[in-house]
Amino acid sequence: MTIKELLYKVPILATAGDMEAVINHLTLDSRNVGPGSLFIAVRGTVTDGHTFIDTAVRQGASAILCEEMPVNPEPAVTYVQVQDSAYTQGLIAATFYGHPSRKLNLVGVTGTNGKTSTATLLFRLFRALGYRVGLISTVQNQIDDTVIPATHTTPDVITTNALLTDMLKHGCTHCFMEVSSHAVVQQRIAGLHFAGGIFTNITHDHLDFHGTFDNYIRAKKGFFDQLPASAFALVNIDDKRGMVMLQNTAARKESFSLQTLATFKGKLLADSLFGLHMEIDGKEVWFKLIGRFNAYNILGVYGAAVLLGEDPEEVLTQLSGLMPPPGRFEQVVSDEQIVGIVDYAHTPDALQNVLETIDGLRQADEQIITIVGCGGNRDAAKRPIMAEIACKFSDKVILTSDNPRDEDPMAILEQMQAGVPPIDFKKTLTLPDRREAIQKAVSMANPHDIILVAGKGHETYQEINGVKHDFDDRQVLLEAFANVKSGSVDTP
Numbered sequence: 456m457t458i459k460e461l462l463y464k465v466p467i468l469a470t471a472g473d474m475e476a477v478i479n480h481l482t483l484d485s486r487n488v489g490p491g492s493l494f495i496a497v498r499g500t501v502t503d504g505h506t507f508i509d510t511a512v513r514q515g516a517s518a519i520l521c522e523e524m525p526v527n528p529e530p531a532v533t534y535v536q537v538q539d540s541a542y543t544q545g546l547i548a549a550t551f552y553g554h555p556s557r558k559l560n561l562v563g564v565t566g567t568n569g570k571t572s573t574a575t576l577l578f579r580l581f582r583a584l585g586y587r588v589g590l591i592s593t594v595q596n597q598i599d600d601t602v603i604p605a606t607h608t609t610p611d612v613i614t615t616n617a618l619l620t621d622m623l624k625h626g627c628t629h630c631f632m633e634v635s636s637h638a639v640v641q642q643r644i645a646g647l648h649f650a651g652g653i654f655t656n657i658t659h660d661h662l663d664f665h666g667t668f669d670n671y672i673r674a675k676k677g678f679f680d681q682l683p684a685s686a687f688a689l690v691n692i693d694d695k696r697g698m699v700m701l702q703n704t705a706a707r708k709e710s711f712s713l714q715t716l717a718t719f720k721g722k723l724l725a726d727s728l729f730g731l732h733m734e735i736d737g738k739e740v741w742f743k744l745i746g747r748f749n750a751y752n753i754l755g756v757y758g759a760a761v762l763l764g765e766d767p768e769e770v771l772t773q774l775s776g777l778m779p780p781p782g783r784f785e786q787v788v789s790d791e792q793i794v795g796i797v798d799y800a801h802t803p804d805a806l807q808n809v810l811e812t813i814d815g816l817r818q819a820d821e822q823i824i825t826i827v828g829c830g831g832n833r834d835a836a837k838r839p840i841m842a843e844i845a846c847k848f849s850d851k852v853i854l855t856s857d858n859p860r861d862e863d864p865m866a867i868l869e870q871m872q873a874g875v876p877p878i879d880f881k882k883t884l885t886l887p888d889r890r891e892a893i894q895k896a897v898s899m900a901n902p903h904d905i906i907l908v909a910g911k912g913h914e915t916y917q918e919i920n921g922v923k924h925d926f927d928d929r930q931v932l933l934e935a936f937a938n939v940k941s942g943s944v945d946t947p
């Protein structure tokens with residue numbers, strides 16, 4: 456495709472060089488440039504892509520898209536100046552790949568918690584309903600049975616268009632994707648045509664990136680503002696920001712609720728460690744998912760499926776058979792009936808949801824032992840809050856590391872300790888080594904006690920100083936169950 460064809464409908468400020476130059480590859484990263492590449496220079500959070508234009512040219516780039524023209528452009532290379540290269544990237548990627556998002560039903564899911572569960576449940580539901588389906592999620596991307604490792608919750612828009620193209624080649628009719636607030640702000644969903652958007656909830660998270668809670672809300676809302684009139688915008692109106700999401704959208708406004716009148720109204724009848732019993736649209740159904748937060752996920756998934764034209768009764772039948780996604784309230788039970796629960800809860804709200812759920816389901820003599828940490832190089836404000844929540848609901852708490860990245864693990868843990876109420880000092884232990892923390896919890900547990908290992912969920916690594924070391928909470932729990940003699944009470 457020529458650069459001129461690629462720029463169809465793109466507002467351009469200036470050009471230099473041959474507009475008939477042929478482009479066979481798009482990239483944001485100078486390290487991936489080769490002959491035929493169009494290098495898109497984007498201003499990032501760490502560095503400015505414009506500083507790599509010369510490198511891209513040396514590596515054979517055919518064209519450069521930028522916001523600022525270089526002082527000495529290379530005559531053999533085509534340069535295009537635009538107002539906003541991050542946004543333009545989305546329009547170009549859609550044209551380059553032939554607008555794949557218009558050729559299937561692309562549904563985006565946004566919200567602080569529940570994105571992965573909702574997108575994954577939709578993916579599994581539509582497969583169970585007989586469709587070929589794609590998934591773009593934090594845990595993994597998937598085209599039917601083929602798993603493609605994920606690097607982001609929402610990839611860059613070039614990668615997304617490439618994934619959607621592969622999905623179409625495999626006959627997919629639907630794709631369910633997570634839409635993170637980072638992605639909205641960084642234009643990673645620009646130019647994508649959505650058939651629908653779902654809002655799960657919004658709570659304190661990512662303030663390191665967005666600065667204020669208002670900015671974070673605005674970022675989420677930006678997704679709904681982008682939806683076309685042909686799409687549906689389905690929001691959880693039990694979250695007080697649900698209606699805000701709908702304010703400026705052109706899409707059809709739809710809602711779901713466990714508490715009030717909504718397009719899709721559900722009622723939670725019973726909640727146990729074995730599943731949920733709900734009434735949806737007047738029908739009683741059992742689900743294998745656990746916890747009130749999953750009742751919301753189920754309702755959102757049900758609503759989206761019905762809005763996509765599926766038969767409500769068939770949707771409920773298929774949904775009732777689905778299991779939780781990996782690392783989402785995943786249970787690992789020892790021979791002695793110590794219940795390990797591995798959950799991705801890494802925000803205050805998610806941790807509170809999981810702990811409230813466990814607290815509501817346990818018997819009076821069953822202890823909750825919580826293992827929790829907070830990531831390095833990320834929102835530090837949540838550290839004391841998460842420790843406080845863990846203490847509020849648990850009989851014992853072990854503060855430990857969760858991807859300290861470039862930070863000193865002990866410094867993160869000290870910030871968490873600041874949230875431990877003095878009355879809870881004696882039930883709290885600090886063990887920076889996560890493996891040791893899990894082993895300690897198992898050694899302290901009695902049969903039927905519940906050990907919550909929070910934060911990593913499906914992740915299979917611990918990131919320390921830029922190196923990802925193999926670490927899987929589920930595996931380490933199993934090893935601890937096998938190695939440590941259960942029943943030996945070792946109170947901190």
Ligand SMILES: CC(=O)N[C@H]1[C@@H](OP(=O)(O)OP(=O)(O)OC[C@H]2O[C@@H](n3ccc(=O)[nH]c3=O)[C@H](O)[C@@H]2O)O[C@H](CO)[C@@H](O)[C@@H]1O[C@H](C)C(=O)N[C@@H](C)C(=O)N[C@H](CCC(=O)O)C(=O)O
Pocket residue numbers: 483484485486496497498499500501502503504505507606607608609610611635636637638641
């Ligand atoms: C903070 C953040 O969101 N960063 C994302 C952002 O990178 P950046 O702005 O920091 O990029 P940069 O390093 O400043 O570089 C600027 C530009 O120069 C280019 N460059 C850079 C170096 C070089 O040698 N050559 C070159 O061309 C880069 O490709 C980039 O285009 O844009 C990149 C391209 O899209 C992303 O890969 C990158 O994600 C980083 C790796 C990341 O960790 N992001 C996280 C925070 C994130 O996005 N998380 C959300 C989920 C959040 C949640 O809900 O939990 C997600 O969607 O995954």
